[in-house]
Amino acid sequence: MYTVWINEFAGEFQIGNNIKPLDPKIIASVVRYATRRSQLNRKATGHSLVYNQLYPFLGLQNYTSGIIHHVRLTGLKPDTLYYYQCGDPSIPAMSGTYYFRTMPDSSPTSYPSKIAIVGDQGLTYNTTSTVNHMISNRPDLILLVGDVTYSNLYLTNGTGSNCYSCSFANSPIHETYQPRWDYWGRYMQPVLSKVPIMVVEGNHEWDTFYNARLDFDIYIYITGDQYKWLEEDLVNVDREVTPWLVVTWHAPWYNTYKAHYREAECMRVVAMEDGVDVVFNGHVHAYERSNRVYNYTLDPCGPIHITVGDGGNREKMAVPYADELGNCPEPSTTLDKILGGGKFCGFNFTLGPATGKFCWDRQPDYSAFRESTFGHGILEVKNETHALWTWHRNQDFYGAVGDQIYIVRQPDWCPVEPKVMKL
Numbered sequence: 383m384y385t386v387w388i389n390e391f392a393g394e395f396q397i398g399n400n401i402k403p404l405d406p407k408i409i410a411s412v413v414r415y416a417t418r419r420s421q422l423n424r425k426a427t428g429h430s431l432v433y434n435q436l437y438p439f440l441g442l443q444n445y446t447s448g449i450i451h452h453v454r455l456t457g458l459k460p461d462t463l464y465y466y467q468c469g470d471p472s473i474p475a476m477s478g479t480y481y482f483r484t485m486p487d488s489s490p491t492s493y494p495s496k497i498a499i500v501g502d503q504g505l506t507y508n509t510t511s512t513v514n515h516m517i518s519n520r521p522d523l524i525l526l527v528g529d530v531t532y533s534n535l536y537l538t539n540g541t542g543s544n545c546y547s548c549s550f551a552n553s554p555i556h557e558t559y560q561p562r563w564d565y566w567g568r569y570m571q572p573v574l575s576k577v578p579i580m581v582v583e584g585n586h587e588w589d590t591f592y593n594a595r596l597d598f599d600i601y602i603y604i605t606g607d608q609y610k611w612l613e614e615d616l617v618n619v620d621r622e623v624t625p626w627l628v629v630t631w632h633a634p635w636y637n638t639y640k641a642h643y644r645e646a647e648c649m650r651v652v653a654m655e656d657g658v659d660v661v662f663n664g665h666v667h668a669y670e671r672s673n674r675v676y677n678y679t680l681d682p683c684g685p686i687h688i689t690v691g692d693g694g695n696r697e698k699m700a701v702p703y704a705d706e707l708g709n710c711p712e713p714s715t716t717l718d719k720i721l722g723g724g725k726f727c728g729f730n731f732t733l734g735p736a737t738g739k740f741c742w743d744r745q746p747d748y749s750a751f752r753e754s755t756f757g758h759g760i761l762e763v764k765n766e767t768h769a770l771w772t773w774h775r776n777q778d779f780y781g782a783v784g785d786q787i788y789i790v791r792q793p794d795w796c797p798v799e800p801k802v803m804k805l
Contacts, residue, residue, distance in 0.1 A: 384458040384484045386578060388413050388428075389595070390468040390477070393448035395564050397538070403446040406430040409475065411451035415466035417459075419479055422467060428453030433594045435560050443538035445560040450595060460487040480575040483522065490625050493763035494522045498577075500758040501527040501632075501664025502584070502691040505566055508756045509694030511776040516758045517573060518780040524577055527664040528584025528632035532696045533562035535586065544697065563595055584632045584664060585720070616657075625766035625791065627658050633720070634663035636672045636687040638749045640709045641700035643741070648722030655685065659791060660761075660769075664691035668700040668754040669773055671785060675748035679734060683796030686789055688771065692756045701754045703745070710741035751785050767791045 390411070393404050411428040429452055435445040451468065458464065463483050469476035486492040498521035503509055516524070536542055536559030543549050546556060581596050599608045619627060633646040642665055655676055669692045676684035692699070702709045716728045728740065736742040745752075756776040763769045768788055775784035 383456070384460060386455045386458060386464075386482065386484065388426075388451075388453045388455060388466065388468060390451040390453070391448050391564070391567060392451065392469075392475075395445065395447050395561055397443050397445045397561060399444065401444050401446050403432050403434055404449050406432045406449045409449060410470040410472060411453050412470055413453040413455060413466050413468050414471070414476070415455060415464050417462060417464060419465040419481075422465060422479075426453050426455050431594060433591055435558065435591070437538065437555060437557070439554055442555070442557060445538070447560070447591075447594075448564070458484050460484055461492075482576055482578060485523065485578075488624055490623065490766040493626075495762065496521045496523075497761045498524045498758055499527065499662050499688070499690050499761060500524065500693040501662075501689075502529040502667055502695040503566075503693040504529070504532050504696040505562065505569065506694045506696055508776065512693045512756055512758050513570075513573065515774050515776055515780060519760050519774065521577060521760065524573070524579040525630060525662065526579060526581045526693075527630050527662055527690065528582045529586045529664060529691070529695065530581065530584065530592070531562040531566045532586050533558045533560060533591075535696060536562060542696070558591075560591060563591065567595075582630055582632055582664075621793070625793070626660075626763055626769065628660045628662070628761075629658055630662040632663060633665040634670075634687060634689045635661070636670075636675060636678075636748060637666050637689060638670065638703055638705060638742075638746055638752060639666050639668055639700040640702040640704045640706075640711060641668075642666050643704040643711050644716045644728035645718060646721075647716070647727035648718035648725055649720075651727055652721075657797060658685040660771075660789060661685050661687045663687065663689045664693075665689075666691045666700050667695050667697060668692055668752065669757060669785070670752040671750050671771075671773070671787070672748050673750045678731065678746075678748060680747055682792070688759065690757075690759050690773070692754075693758060694756060699754045699756070703752070705742040705744055705746065707743075710739075713740050753784065755784065757784060767793070 392409055411430045413426045414422040415424050416422045430449050432449055433447050437444060463481055465479055465481045467476045467479055485494050498516050537557045540559050581598055635646050635650040666689050670689040672687040674681055674684040674686055704710050713728055717724050717726055730738055730740050757774050759773045761771055768790055771787055771789055772783055773785040
């Protein structure tokens with residue numbers, strides 16, 4: 383049986399100096415659903431909330447959201463089409479009828495047909511191209527690997543600031559422009575009303591309002607419940623039932639671009655690199671696919687790392703490579719600001735062609751393909767040993783291929799028991 387969360391927004395947001403928050407209790411959180419459009423006879427009731435962003439300083443505009451509804455549908459059958467309406471039938475105030483299909487049952491012979499992987503989306507004309515290309519591939523599930531709206535790069539009046547601390551060094555508080563979340567929700571509604579999505583926290587989702595809207599667990603530190611859950615989940619995976627193990631987080635471990643080069647070293651050295659098939663990341667605004675790698679060394683049993691931080695963003699593309707002459711960053715600039723808390727974990731290589739250096743002087747052996755182009759990827763698991771990965775570039779015609787490989791598992795040769803290394 384499957385569980386799906388339905389998120390709905392009622393009422394308009396308000397922004398300004400004199401705002402009055404809506405009462406979330408004035409409208410019920412109800413979803414009517416069924417496998418037949420003409421007879422929505424099942425009912426689920428959820429909860430609602432309104433959040434505020436209030437600034438005690440002159441010149442900064444306050445914000446209050448519309449009413450955000452979260453409704454959980456449980457006991458859903460696998461690989462089944464469901465129709466649903468959202469709203470409050472007592473008013474009456476119900477939405478139009480939408481539909482979604484649940485994921486197939488988890489087994490060695492049953493997989494989602496197409497999983498779209500996209501990162502660092504933003505709301506730009508490049509985002510529009512990415513989403514249009516993604517829709518044309520008809521995904522069954524969307525995985526957004528962080529950095530959704532970039533609301534933290536806007537002031538409360540809606541104007542942008544690429545470097546907030548640089549432009550406003552004496553600001554008493556870090557502003558955000560919360561209507562970016564409302565704009566993103568409206569823009570994505572035609573897609574997300576039909577296709578389920580999973581979202582990973584990015585570095586631009588630092589405010590607490592991300593969780594109020596998307597209702598995902600975002601605590602990433604090793605002392606938190608999410609890390610404990612991951613540790614237990616990896617140990618308990620039965621690879622006879624779930625042959626493929628795919629993991630995702632925002633900042634990549636294996637990145638050859640100058641932007642964010644080796645910034646996630648603290649996470650890599652204390653986390654898992656064993657027993658995983660594929661890793662998806664964002665953060666770096668470009669595309670890169672690795673060969674199978676373990677501890678910076680080619681390894682036929684290591685994971686393939688794929689960076690898809692090329693969904694549109696609102697900053698700029700990552701273009702220079704760290705291995706190009708003059709582009710190797712100073713190690714002191716690669717502090718891990720999240721897991722390391724400002725700790726420096728990236729040291730010079732001790733083995734291989736880059737021994738004694740912080741950067742390679744050519745494209746590293748573990749880097750198989752890289753390109754600074756906007757796009758998205760599609761993962762299609764064919765069976766328990768073969769999966770097709772395809773990267774699509776926005777600049778190409780729909781259906782054209784920018785990069786494509788079959789990812790092949792070899793369980794007879796490679797151990798499949800994932801390990802989590804502890805501090």
